[in-house]
Structure formats: structure tokens, C-alpha cells
Amino acid sequence: TNIRDKSVFSYFQHEIPTPDYDSGYFAVAYNNTYIKGHNLMSLPALVVLLHCTSSTGAAVHSVVGNVGPVSTPRSPIYYDTVNIAVETGNDASLGTLLGRPANSGGGYYRILAWRSA
16 A cells, blocks of 8 residues: 555566577586686676586586585575576585586586676
């Protein structure tokens, strides 16, 4: 009852646009750094890191938010105007995926990035 009429707006987009950069799936293991050139020539507006147990993306995949060990989880993604790098954790069972629905020390990553407007 305290919200003024026409003070709240809702914007709905039916789907996320196609990423401007897609690395495809590539094999990863714990305790490594992987660098991919996105060549967007600016900082991406959005970067998403996916983990999959299959190189084709046909198996279960998850968005990677953290890598392990559990005592010091951290985000694996960093980027600049030319490259996106992912640094896996140093734990054999949590190094490439730490979270739900699974944990993993290996598998396949896929990096998606969208250009800034």
C-alpha cells in the first residue's frame, strides 16, 4: 500500500541473446589456469562459466560459481578487454566445481561472454 502508482517497472525479455563469445567445451583439471581470447576489445558485460561431465554438453552441466577447497572457496573467473581466464582450485575432488548438484576435480568448461552495450 506504500508503493506509488506507476513507480515500479518490469522489463521482460523472452530469452538471453546469443553470446558474443563461446569457447566451446574444453577439458579442465584441478590446479590449472586456462586463458581464452575473447577479442571483444572491451570488458564483457556478462561472463558465464559452465561445467559439464561430457565434452559435448550432453551430460549434466552446472554454472560454476566457486572452486575449492571447501575451507577457502573462490570464484575462478577473471578477465580483461582481450582475455578470459579461469583458475581451477587445488582440490582433487572440488577443484573444478564446488556446489550443487555436484563437486568435481575435472571435466569440461565452457565460457560464454556478452559484449558491453
